[in-house]
Amino acid sequence: MANTLLRVENIGKRFGGVIALKGVSFAIGEAEIVALIGENGAGKSTLMKTLGGVHQPDTGQIYVDEKPVKITNARDAMANGIAFIHQELNVLDNLDVGANIYLGREPKTLGIINSSEIYRQAQVYLDRLGLKVNARTQLAELSIAEQQMVEIAKALSQNARVIIMDEPTSSLTLKETERLLSVCKELRGEGVSIIYISHRLSEIIEIADRVVALRDGANAGDLTREQITHDAMVNLMVGRELARFKLPHHTAILDRFVTVKNLRTQRYPDQTVSFDIGRGEILGFAGLVGAGRSEVAQALFGVEPGLEGAMEIGGSESFLAHTAAQAIAHGVFLVPEDRRKTGLLLDWSIRDNISLPALRRDANKGFVNRTREKQIADEQKISLQIKAPNVEARAGNLSGGNQQKVVLAKWLSLNPRMMIFDEPTRGIDVGAKAEIYRLMRELADRGVAVMMISSDMEEVLGVSDRIAVMCEGSLTGFLTRAEATEQRVMNLAVARAHEAVA
Amino acid sequence: MKKELGIFVLLVVLCALGWALSPEHSFLSQANVYNLLYQVGMFGIFSLGMGLVIITGGIDLSVGSVMALQGVVLGMMLNDKGWPWPIAVALSILLCIALGAFNGFLITRVKMQPFIVTLCGLLFYRGVARFVSNDETKGFGEATGFLGVANFFKGKFLGVPTAFWLLIIVAALMWVLLHRSIFGRYLYAAGRNEDAARYSGIGTRGIISSAYIVLGFLTAISGILFAFYTNSVSPSGHANSYELYGVAAAVLGGCSLRGGEGSVLGIIFGAFLLQILQNLVNLLGIPSSLNFAVMGAVILLGVLADQLIKNRTPRVKAAA
Ligand SMILES: Nc1ncnc2c1ncn2[C@@H]1O[C@H](COP(=O)(O)OP(=O)(O)OP(=O)(O)O)[C@@H](O)[C@H]1O
Ligand SMILES: [Mg+2]
Secondary structure (H helix, E strand, C coil), X not given: CCCEEEEEEXXXXXXXXXXXXXXXXXXXXXXXEEEEECCXXXXXXXXXXXXXXXXXXXXXXXXXXXXXXXXXXXXXXXXXXXXXXXXXXXXXXXXXXXXXXXXCCCCEECCEECHHHHHHHHHHHHHHCCXXXXXXXXXXXXCHHHHHHHXXXXXXXXXCCEEEEEXXXXXXXXXXXXXXXXXXXXXXXCCCEEEEECCCHHHHHHHCCEEEEEECCEEEEEEEHHHCCHHHHHHHHHCCXXXXXXXXCCCCCCCCCEEEEEEECCCCCCCCEEEEECCCCEEXXXXXXXXXXXXXXXXXXXXXXXCEEEEEECCCCCECCCCHHHHHHCCEEEECCCHHHHHCCCCCEHHHHXXXXXXXXXXXXXXXXXXXXXXXXXXXXXXXXXXXXXXCCEHHHCCHHHHHHHHHHHHHCCCCCEEEEECCCCCCCHHHHHHHHHHHHHHHHCCCEEEEECCCHHHHHHHCCXXXXXXXXXXXXXXXXXXXXXXXXXXXXXXXXXXXXX | CHHHHXXXXXXXXXXXXXXXXXXXXXXXXXXXXXXXXXXXXXXXXXXXXXXXXXXXXXXCCCHHHHHHHHHHHHHHHHHHCCCCHHHHHHHHHHHHHHHHHHHHHHHHCCCCCHHHHHHHHHHHHHHHHHHHCXXXXXXXXXXXXXXXXXXXXXXXXXXXXXXXXXXXXXXHHHHHHHHCEHHHHHHHHHHHCHHHHHHCCCCHHHHHHHHXXXXXXXXXXXXXXXXXXXXXXXXXXXXXXXXXXXXXXXXXXXXXXXXXXXXXXXXXXHHHHHHHHHHHHHHCCCCHHHHHXXXXXXXXXXXHHHHHHHHHHHHHHHHC
């Protein structure tokens, strides 16, 4: 650390009864990549939000260039050379990509927004990230991952000295992640510093110069470049040795318990998708961002009904769900990828969120069964280790990973025959991840067909019994566990997009 | 609960003011209280339905016009056609329910915006009411056995007007529906985040439509009470802008136009507050031309106070 660029001392922050930070200190030098790690709810995002002007610390002081500063809003942060990519997307989907990137800083000629200049400059940053998106595209047309990349482009365009990235890769696939990591290294070469938060430890091993760990809102220790290993990081975060998860695998069971035939989705009306999942099998879905995996899931669950196609479960009549209620009646459940838009009612309590899908089942002559409701929520809170004072806490106030656990909990108390997980461990820490994998395996062992969409290569390879790879709306191949390698998956994922390989 | 407390305090203060300032304390005279309860009953019933619709994130601006249409049609069935009153009353209720269902259909299936759909309804039904009646005021009274019904609706029981009893019954049912049944929970979910509700397996379109249907039914009940209360229905003036009383009561009572918020108790308090205000304007000799200005100001202040209390809460907690 040659010159300290940014330093915080003894930062404390509490929300009501929850103490999120208890006196954390942290520093970053010029041209340095520091990884910030910690379990869900450890206080990583909260610490960064005090730097980004979102929260005011109750105690402590922030120094930029060793001078004390006060950061009360995003503008202050920008003035101090800090750019912030938030954990949760922060984009306006009624505007186009360029307008989002330059929001609030639009280049003007004679007081009028100079659109062509916006699009020209925005495109430079998009290209740099390898994102094949035109700056004039409406943001709403992009997938979550693409929107995430737009956020990163926005941070780049601010020419910041420090860029805070709060789980930037949680919705990115391998290809984009690689691209982002190399951009990070380039930026470091140009003298920019990066604070990098991630639960994907392999990324940290690849780029971090230093690791700072938080545990329960306090410093838990640092690691220098040479000390960074998977186990060392886990040790710091959890405070004890944690056995690396080792999942029992099954050889693919080809009993065609679930069959999907000729499904055409609204996004890719020219492609059809057919596959089957055995009873007790975990079928992983790999592919690049926008490959159409989520669309298949949403069609099967009936929330964005398919145009055509049919599915069967356990020799039932074939059906195509047109509402989620129909899918649920057939025992098909979906854990959606966007927890804030479709997974949760953020203003509601944990309990009310968890009980929502089970209300009808547990109802007593149409009345809400409030005892049962609380009981289920309490059970799930314990079994998934949801970090909150109690189940009455507002879901929107939970840390990102804990919100994800609540989304999972909604379905676990029901009786699925087919469970679709769309990015189930997005933003979830190592300990809880292992717990979720165990849970999936348990479901499978109970005879449930599990479909798991994941952009985390380690997860796809490690958890699936068989892997289906999609590219631009169609299935390009299946790999059994024995056949599957990172390279093979990637080859299939770009099978149709030849231009993308370059 | 805190929300209702705020408006309840406001109510008590207004009542105390009314008692202290009205000549000879006439605010609490038996006649005045009776009249007040009557008004609150009539306005409260459909306000509860409006609250339900607002909780889904919608609004219904057509209520007043629907009441006018219903009143005119009721008058024509009873007087001009001489149909027996049970059939006429039942048909008029069905009419309102059908119009509510139509609103629900346009909003959830055709995906039109509630404001626009019901704004068109406001204009359209008023026009239809005036057209079918030739713009003539319709009275009641000649139908056989009709006097009995009219007297029932206009009457009282244990000294309390029937309209208020009906409000109590409707409110009790609505309370159970909203705050204890799964339907209520679904309604709040659909109003707060329709996508998340849909992804939880809730048939949001059906739920939202049914809110408009319930409002249609309650509009019909209020409409009958108003029609008998005024004893005649002038197609152009009857129930003019009553939808706004409903919206005001709901909003004062803590419903948010963004949806997903509101309670039965709050809406009732809101309805009380509006009627007491009107009553005081009369009693205290405030020029009646100021009536609307007073109401507008009080609603604004009420919602503002609520907002301030809400924004303050987290800071108070953090300091604790
Ligand atoms: N606005 C808020 N109101 C109440 N509690 C909050 C608020 N924001 C954060 N918290 C609490 O502060 C704690 C730290 O949360 P934070 O988001 O910083 O965790 P995190 O380390 O980023 O976790 P994750 O890896 O899951 O993103 C959590 O217990 C969370 O519930
Ligand atoms: Mg976080």
